[in-house]
Amino acid sequence: MAEPGTLKTTPLNALHRSLGAKMVPFAGYDMPVQYPMGIMAEHLHTRAQAGLFDVSHMGQVRIAGKDAAKQLETLVPGDYQALGLNRTKYSVLLDDKAGILDDLMATNRGDHLFVVVNASNKDADVARMRERLKGVGIEYLEDRALMALQGPAAKAVMAKLSPGSTDMVFLSIRDLKIAGIDCIATRSGYTGEDGWEISVAARDAEALARALLTEPQVKPIGLGARDSLRLEAGLCLHGNDIGPDTTPIEADLAWTVNKRRREQGGFPGHAVVMKQLKECVARKRVGIKPEDKAPARGHTPIADMSGAVIGEITSGGFGPTVGGPVAMGYVATAHAAAGTSVQTIVRGTPRPAKVATLPFVQHNYHRG
Amino acid sequence: MRFSKDHEWVRVEGGVATVGITTYAQEQLGDVVFVELPxxxxxxxxxxxxxxxxxxxxxxxxxxxxxxxxTEVNSALADTPALVNEDAEGKGWFMKLKLADAKELDALMDAAAYKTYTEGLH
Structure with a gap:
């Protein structure tokens, strides 16, 4: 473990500590893994009410210039030229073998793209953008915090603190004043719930977080519940479920490559993606539902009913809303149909499980 | 009751040792969702x-x-693993052992020594 002195901190560090958070090193940052309420209660509270997450460790990047969308498309398979003004789209940064270097959310802001990338990859991502993108300005937004307000009560909280904001639809952005503070907020998140991700000047971050936490429905939520929430929602964690050794087709993210990009290409790994779309892949990312109570965690082998290993869990644990263990992983395509019986080999013991349709908990997005 | 550096407790009654994890350990772990017993x-x-x-x-x-x-495991933990959080040093016990060597108990801490030990971990 790194010494605390070598870890970076977010603008909300002092607030986390004052709230009694248990802090852990994560992606080079000193981050709250849980608050005194505990992961289970934090998870359930987010699904029932609303949770506030500090995600300021993630990278916020501005790609400016009239060719920003066209340029970004040289790195990702997403169709950003067709993206409407103030709309957000998920995509993946690919290498030449269609390996996933990172995943991101990019929003069309008219004169620039606003991009959010993962903390552990942000330096490499920005370096890649600076090296590969031509005729655009790339600015890493060092002085901004990012927080997520998630859960069914997020709407009521925003209606109060930012009147007029609740007609925003899922995957759109708007400049908002929240509790009088200038913010840029997208209606999105990483929990499967309705909510907003809010970018705010670092100097205003604590005041905004305190204003949100003053609302009785809102509790602070740590990285522990963030992980169990996204797992139940079937959302990938880069470094676990997707990475340089998995392609978007294997990862069941073929929907991120639309018709035009399939036809026209122009992104790294296009040939691999087309080959895999045509010929079908050897393995696929699927949900895995253990049928007893033992969690099957990352790197647990998955076997068929004869005991032959057919894959591996990439993320797994206990799903508080499901009330039992949930997991996802890769299995040989012949075993990838929902309902297929498999076994997870947990500490040497085969345990019954079934391939499951993701998500485990239905998404509750505000699609308008 | 005696305590180990790995945060297990032992209570010996008539040659049988009951073993579990300490209240300190369950606080560090958070909500227990599954216990695999021998x-x-x-x-x-x-x-x-x-x-x-x-x-x-x-x-x-x-x-x-x-x-x-x-000689026995706490079968109640299969359905109610949260007993470990609710009563780690009582109803949340893990297993009973027929002692092989009672002298091994001397290597473990008493309650006061364990308290000092955990305070040093913060």
Whole structure:
């Protein structure tokens, strides 16, 4: 473990500590893994009410210039030229073998793209953008915090603190004043719930977080519940479920490559993606539902009913809303149909499980 | 009651040792969602892995604080693993062992020494 002195901190560090958070090193940052309420209660509270997450460790990047969308498309398979003004789209940064270097959310802001990338990859991502993108300005937004307000009560909280904001639809952005503070907020998140991700000047971050936490429905939520929430929602964690050794087709993210990009290409790994779309892949990312109570965690082998290993869990644990263990992983395509019986080999013991349709908990997005 | 550095407790009554994890350990783990217990009849050695306790976040090994043969496991934990959080040093016990060597208990801490030990971990 790194010494605390070598870890970076977010603008909300002092607030986390004052709230009694248990802090852990994560992606080079000193981050709250849980608050005194505990992961289970934090998870359930987010699904029932609303949770506030500090995600300021993630990278916020501005790609400016009239060719920003066209340029970004040289790195990702997403169709950003067709993206409407103030709309957000998920995509993946690919290498030449269609390996996933990172995943991101990019929003069309008219004169620039606003991009959010993962903390552990942000330096490499920005370096890649600076090296590969031509005729655009790339600015890493060092002085901004990012927080997520998630859960069914997020709407009521925003209606109060930012009147007029609740007609925003899922995957759109708007400049908002929240509790009088200038913010840029997208209606999105990483929990499967309705909510907003809010970018705010670092100097205003604590005041905004305190204003949100003053609302009785809102509790602070740590990285522990963030992980169990996204797992139940079937959302990938880069470094676990997707990475340089998995392609978007294997990862069941073929929907991120639309018709035009399939036809026209122009992104790294296009040939691999087309080959895999045509010929079908050897393995696929699927949900895995253990049928007893033992969690099957990352790197647990998955076997068929004869005991032959057919894959591996990439993320797994206990799903508080499901009330039992949930997991996802890769299995040989012949075993990838929902309902297929498999076994997870947990500490040497085969345990019954079934391939499951993701998500485990239905998404509750505000699609308008 | 005696305590190990790995945060297990032992209570000996008539040659039978009841073993569990400490209140301090369950606080560190958070909500316990699954406990994997050894088979009755298994012989465990002091310091060896004897059980696994899983929280929402992670799986942690539980080491046998003393050597012995497993004579009983707490079957209530299968349906109610939260007993470990509610009453770690009582109803949340893990297993009973027929003591192999009572002298091993001398290597473990008493309550006061364990308290000092955990205070030094912060």
């Amino acid at each position: 088979a009755v009849g298994k012989k465990v050695k002091a310091g060896e892995e004897a059980a696994v306790v899983e929280s929402v976040k992670a799986a942690s090994e539980v080491y046998a604080p003393i050597s012995g043969e497993v």
